[in-house]
Amino acid sequence: MKFLRTVFILSSITFMGCCTSDKVEPLKAGTYSGVFNVKYGSESYSGKTSLTFENARFSSTSGQNRFPAGGSGVYTISNDKIVFTDQNFWTADFDWGLILSGTYTYSFDGKRLTLKKQGESSSYEYVLEKVSGD
Structure with missing residues (x-):
């Protein structure tokens, strides 16, 4: 009986641990404006940009x-990840990563x-505010 109680407690803890997650608010269609930052080791660069989401498509200035x-193309969202598929041709x-x-x-x-x-050896970050849309 003690064994079953231990299994039940451990199972409950495991179940509760796997079901708790940070909830990300759903992304809303519209235009977002702000700053892009890139770091290459100790060097940093930034620039202004805007990003528009509409009907599973995106466009970034x-x-x-x-x-x-x-960039521009299509995107998908899963949990806290967005996968952008750019559909442009670029020079080398x-x-x-930019x-x-x-x-x-x-x-x-x-x-x-x-x-x-x-x-x-680099990191990329967009920090944007919603400026128009739903």
């Missing part, structure tokens, strides 16, 4: 000197949207 490069003379493409971790509180992606 480019900044000065491609910080960021921009810059860091393609293109809004690939998997980003995101947080959204209904107004502020933050996107983050870690590269091998």
Whole structure:
């Protein structure tokens, strides 16, 4: 009987642990404006950008000197991840991590949207505020 009680308690703790998660507010269609930041080791660069979401499509503006490069295409969301699939052709003379493409971790509180992606020796971050849309 003691064994069954121990199994029940451990199962309950495991079940509760796997079911708790940080809830991310659903991303809303519209336009978001703000800053893009990239770090290469100890060097940092930033630029102004805007990002529009509509009907599972996205469009991002480019900044000065491609910080960021921009991008447009389709996106999907799963939990706290957004996968951007850029549908443009690009030259090979810059860091393609500056293109809004690939998997980003995101947080959204209904107004502020933050996107983050870690590269091998770089990190990319968008810090945006909702300016129009639903």
